[in-house]
Amino acid sequence: MPENAAPLDLTATATDLTVQLVDIESVSRGEQAIADAVQSALEPLAHLTVSRHGNTVVARTDLGRGERVVIAGHLDTVPLNDNLPARRDGDLIHGLGTCDMKGGDAVILRLAATVPEPVRDVTYVLYEAEEIDSEFNGLNLLSQSHPELLAGDFAILMEPSNAAVEAGCQGTLRVDVRTTGERSHSARSWRGVNAIHGAAEVLARLNAYEARRPVIDGLEYHEGLNAVFIRGGVAGNVIPDECVVEVNFRFAPDRSEDEAAAYVREFFDGFDVRVTDSAPGALPGLDRPAAKAFVEAVGGEVAPKFGWTDVARFTALGIPAVNYGPGDPMLAHKQEEFVPVEHIERCERQLRTWLTS
């Protein structure tokens, strides 16, 4: 057992456990204390096999069930913003990480501690560095170093989704659309070619864009194509010879990354388009038995996930996955983030039902 780990009390309610977790500061790249605490709390539980990978902790039941599910949550938060320690105010818990996503982590720990004989084998994953570059992402690292630990029939990522199921996720692609020109002094502008003026057509096409809204497994996704940055200019008296429009394409999970890139290239046909970043979407996968049973257990309501989340990492491993966790995703990364106690309790209750009946 690691030294100096803040003790976690897994006999407390998930709500109290949320407060305990929030009060262990764990900004990305600073997750050692919280990972130590999680590992120390889980290791004494005889029905679990616990392993540690960096600051990622994995705990598995091994009951030989016909099905295995993965339930995952990240331990890190975005940087402090004068919003610690946790503060309970009636039915809400306020503070850094309450919504994104220590409420979900608390539910995971409660289930791990109190459901010794689930009807489905469970792999609990509490991982590091979700909020930063994917090279540090614990789920990503684990999928490379120990993919067998993530194997399963279905995965639940406890990202905030208002305690409802948000299935799959949209992909995201970033491109630089570049126009070029020729510099000249702005007092003799007719001798140059203005690259910023040349970007007018790029923006005009974006204005004319009509979003596709495909229905997949009964869920309506909603694509989006947007300039997120624009930059150009050399000096106040120089006709600029380059302008770059950075465009973000959010695409439904029925397109691959390559298809998304091809779409954007064709959309900006005639312009210099360079892909700078890309992440695939995730299909909802609601036709799988484990997924169907889960959706039934939580009441049958499913919405599409528009934002990109780590569910796509499970999809890449061939495992259908959904987002399902306490908290409003619109509050993630906001100073005033909070999580409703009712969300925590509902998630715990519904997951317990699904794992025990």
Place this chain on the structure above:
Amino acid sequence: MPENAAPLDLTATATDLTVQLVDIESVSRGEQAIADAVQSALEPLAHLTVSRHGNTVVARTDLGRGERVVIAGHLDTVPLNDNLPARRDGDLIHGLGTCDMKGGDAVILRLAATVPEPVRDVTYVLYEAEEIDSEFNGLNLLSQSHPELLAGDFAILMEPSNAAVEAGCQGTLRVDVRTTGERSHSARSWRGVNAIHGAAEVLARLNAYEARRPVIDGLEYHEGLNAVFIRGGVAGNVIPDECVVEVNFRFAPDRSEDEAAAYVREFFDGFDVRVTDSAPGALPGLDRPAAKAFVEAVGGEVAPKFGWTDVARFTALGIPAVNYGPGDPMLAHKQEEFVPVEHIERCERQLRTWLTS
């Protein structure tokens, strides 16, 4: 006489004097050595009254002539760019400041030293800090502290103009054209309003702009309206709520600054337009007797000046002024700037003729 001044030899040719001046480094705000040298060289000349103002040197004849002309040049250069010392290569002198504008300064010093009894009284002005913010500009400071020293019937600014007369100058106005929107996560872009997309119309209008080319005193000016910078964007996953297009309007001298601003506001009607910087143009003023005589003396060829120069400061004082100096203005501020010896010799010869006959 100041200490440590590098000595200037005013008996040398203007070409040799150009080399001497170039070899005294004088990047803006570092003109003390060159101003000391100029002051020390001029003070012994009995026919001149020399005064010093910061690093600006003024030398005047006082012969009671019916007309007084001002001949001015700045002593500073843009920053070093591995282009010192001066290098003579056949009929060209290469190096920082050769073109902009120590060739012109050398002509001024030769005339000051060798024309003791000009037919017009002359005020020679060698001033500091033309290449930087106008708050440091020696001509600007002198026009505020000692406007009487700049009084005259006509002024010649020895800015590079290929040893030909470029009359007046165009004004310059800078505005920020701002579009606003509403932030949202780019995964749910339909909840926001994209300010960069909103700038499409700003750029479309710029593309549709047709330049006015008014003829003033027989000279065809050429206006220009151009985006010189564009910026917008919050983060790679956020719909941006602001985009700023910085536009530079170069306007013919028949418009005032206010008229130029009104034109740009109307051009971008419906957008948030803020004037950030403005400098008036200068009318050619070729109808004045001193100007007419000068143009005749140099052969009658006159072109319009498109760029903004300090001639506008003379115009603001009610003094008609022209640009006339050795060197190609297109080479100003370039690493490879040079001045043709023939330009220096021609300017000296023509001015000498005008001042002595």
